Amino acid sequence: MRTFDCSCGETLFFDNTRCMSCGADAGFCPVCQKLVPLVGSDEAGLRCGNTACGAALVKCNNYRYERVCNRCVVLPADGEPAEPLCSCCRYNAVIPDLSKEDNRNKWRRLEAAKRRLFYQLDLLGLPRGTEADGFDPPLSFEFKEDPVPLWSGQTYDNNELLNGQEVVMTGHLNGKITINLREADPVERERLRVHFGERHRSLIGHFRHEMAHYYWDLLIKGRREPAFAAVFGDPDAPSYSDALQAYYQRGPSPHWAQHFASAYASMHPWEDFAETFAAYLEMVAILDTAHHMGMLGPLDLLIEPGVDHDRMVTAYAYVGTALNELNRTMGLRDVLTRPLTKPVVEKMRFVHDLIEAVRAPASAE
Ligand SMILES: [Zn+2]
Ligand SMILES: [Zn+2]
Ligand SMILES: [Zn+2]
Ligand SMILES: [Zn+2]
Structure with missing residues (x-):
């Protein structure tokens, strides 16, 4: 930024x-x-x-x-x-019920994260998926609450009924990105982060992950599926629902840290792609900000079209070390919790090449 x-x-x-x-x-x-x-x-x-x-x-x-x-x-x-x-708000299909206390604050946090997402997509020349531009399915967002509020700290792993009612699952389906409003409550989000054993859990992270699912539909489905399967594996074997069930019964692959951007990425190739895509966007966002803050010295802006992926990864490791040390001085968690392994870098290269192939020409900025 x-x-x-x-x-x-x-x-x-x-x-x-x-x-x-x-x-x-x-x-x-x-x-x-x-x-x-x-x-x-x-x-x-x-x-x-x-x-x-x-x-x-x-x-x-x-x-x-x-x-x-x-x-x-x-x-x-x-x-x-x-x-x-x-150009960011017009994608909203469902907004929070503003008669309820604190929902406006939650909505404000969601919109702030969404604006950052769009800023980054524009920076990379990625399509925004508007109906007017002929994108099918068009992109939209829903910010919804569970019909029956959960008690504080209550968590759910799967498409479950809770208190006899269906819960709102954060996710993507046919262009519609749903975020459970509870994610915009910092205390609840931290509880969920600990429950799921995640290194980070943030609103911008949710937007990046779900947007990746949307881009899979838009840019890979029916267009680049063999190339995708060669890197991430066959999404039909096992099926998504079988993989989901197995993940919540048995947990992540024991070797996930070597091969995946996160534990959850080991669940299924689609989640691997979403987590990898989100990790790539994190790298780009950090490099962009580091550049504008003068942290990269004489290095060029590392996000313009045609930039070498390996140079980005090297610069990211350098900035990440500095960020981690700064955070440690303040008693905060590391930003980059572990080095990017070679298999993860190679999957990120797939995302890099995909964006290079589809990005619109850079604007005058
Ligand atoms: Zn002024
Ligand atoms: Zn607006
Ligand atoms: Zn996902
Ligand atoms: Zn102006």
């Missing part, structure tokens, strides 16, 4: 809705693709505060009225925008 400049000279950050120095409203301008100070007012009209841009803007409805977004949409000269939601 990069940082941005306010007209007062202060730094603006991707999540800001206000400049911490001059107090100007801030928002993401879809024209210049920057987090900018907003000039004017909601009532009289807003302009992008980047003087090279100056686009007429209006805040996304989820920014102006719901306070869960910080993006703007372009205001056409002849009146209201056709779509009052920004």
